[in-house]
Amino acid sequence: MTISATRPSTSSVHRAWPAAAATLTIDHSALAHNLALVRRVSGVDVMAVVKADGFGLGAVQVARTMAAAGASSLGVTSIDEALALRRAGLTLPILAWLAHPGADLAGAIRSRIELSAATIEMVLAVSAAADKLGVTAGVHLEADTGLKRGGASATDWPELCRVAARLERAGSIRVVGVWSHLARAAHPHWSAVEGQVEDFQLAVGEAFATGLRPTRIHLANSGAALAHPRARFTESRSGAALFGIEPVEGREFGVRPVVRVGARILHVREVHAGDAVGYNAGWVAPGATRLGLVPIGYADGVPRTLSGTGWLSVRGRPCRIVGAISMDQLLVDLGDLDAQPGDEAVFLGDPAMGEPSLAEVAARAGTIPQEILTNLGNRFERIHRGAQNVA
Ligand SMILES: *Cc1c(COP(=O)(O)O)cnc(C)c1O
Numbered sequence: 001m002t003i004s005a006t007r008p009s010t011s012s013v014h015r016a017w018p019a020a021a022a023t024l025t026i027d028h029s030a031l032a033h034n035l036a037l038v039r040r041v042s043g044v045d046v047m048a049v050v051k052a053d054g055f056g057l058g059a060v061q062v063a064r065t066m067a068a069a070g071a072s073s074l075g076v077t078s079i080d081e082a083l084a085l086r087r088a089g090l091t092l093p094i095l096a097w098l099a100h101p102g103a104d105l106a107g108a109i110r111s112r113i114e115l116s117a118a119t120i121e122m123v124l125a126v127s128a129a130a131d132k133l134g135v136t137a138g139v140h141l142e143a144d145t146g147l148k149r150g151g152a153s154a155t156d157w158p159e160l161c162r163v164a165a166r167l168e169r170a171g172s173i174r175v176v177g178v179w180s181h182l183a184r185a186a187h188p189h190w191s192a193v194e195g196q197v198e199d200f201q202l203a204v205g206e207a208f209a210t211g212l213r214p215t216r217i218h219l220a221n222s223g224a225a226l227a228h229p230r231a232r233f234t235e236s237r238s239g240a241a242l243f244g245i246e247p248v249e250g251r252e253f254g255v256r257p258v259v260r261v262g263a264r265i266l267h268v269r270e271v272h273a274g275d276a277v278g279y280n281a282g283w284v285a286p287g288a289t290r291l292g293l294v295p296i297g298y299a300d301g302v303p304r305t306l307s308g309t310g311w312l313s314v315r316g317r318p319c320r321i322v323g324a325i326s327m328d329q330l331l332v333d334l335g336d337l338d339a340q341p342g343d344e345a346v347f348l349g350d351p352a353m354g355e356p357s358l359a360e361v362a363a364r365a366g367t368i369p370q371e372i373l374t375n376l377g378n379r380f381e382r383i384h385r386g387a388q389n390v391a
Helices: 028-042 051-055 059-069 079-087 105-110 120-133 157-170 191-209 222-227 358-365 369-375
Strands: 022-027 045-049 073-076 094-096 113-117 137-142 173-179 216-218 235-238 259-264 267-271 289-294 311-314 317-322 330-333 344-348 381-385
Touching: 022 028, 028 045, 028 059, 028 222, 028 235, 028 381, 045 059, 051 059, 051 369, 059 073, 059 079, 073 079, 079 094, 079 105, 079 113, 105 113, 105 120, 113 120, 113 173, 120 137, 120 157, 120 173, 137 157, 157 173, 157 191, 173 191, 216 235, 222 235, 289 344, 311 330, 344 358, 358 369
Parallel strands: 022 381, 045 073, 045 235, 073 094, 094 113, 113 137, 137 173, 173 216
Antiparallel strands: 022 259, 259 344, 267 289, 289 330, 311 317, 311 344, 317 330
């Protein structure tokens, strides 16, 4: 039997479909712009914070762009995150600020990862690991100045400094930095951070009084770097602003959006007045309309709380999410818009293009932009536009 050479007609296929239906595009020129903005406005060095896989966007790629754009160091939470950056060839100083005494301190020290210590136990553990290797470990001592999260209390701080100074004289550690973290840096008024700045100045003074000579003094995150001059010291630890989040309530510094998330509409269907739509009839059509099926859901990081309240942009028009957002898909109400399968629906993008902004999506979902970014799943095709190829 021969196979017919006649192929099915392709005339009904109106466009070429991309291989990936859902994409997450990271604009590296916006990342570089935002780093330059924080540097210029603050006038001090920037430690680019690339924790949690670079706020979910790819720590290595983001870190390369930050290095090329003038970051003076990198900041992460864990030793594993720091080692991944070293393995990728990044040579900037890297601080890991939430390692614990049982972590791979030797591995970190061997890779010239700087470690934070907020307790005597931790500073002793770092010192012991460095001693074994016969090297000097770089340490940043953390003081609590009001956040009451990490950091030595004002009571414990002088003794921590004295122990660190003794170990420094013995050669196993070098206290390169002293730092603390702000509780209310998003607040536009100085009074929100003033008390912490003053307590931090006292803590730095006490460190110097024990003989320590840290050259890196850091308190500010992005919000304080941009809005609170007296919180800047020698450098900021900036994350949010780099990733396109305006960090200070009610103020705009010109941070550029970094992320665009979109997916192709896979299917368009007509529904009639009274039709129940989605799981548990989460929405009943008030009149005849057309619905577009978009293949992203809560497992991809679209918060389920956006069911009925969020929107995606299709052909430049806002289309409301209707029915319950599913694990892998959602429906938008296209109304009388002449949208077709293959059209892109934009979940996150540039408000200047009529697309939902990260800030709006977060506000509608009842959360903060950071949580939206870090929840974006791994099923998107990630497109790094304008990324650096070298460390
Ligand atoms: C996340 C984090 C930062 C970055 O703060 P942004 O507000 O994102 O700029 C700085 N320091 C520490 C300790 C952090 O955990």
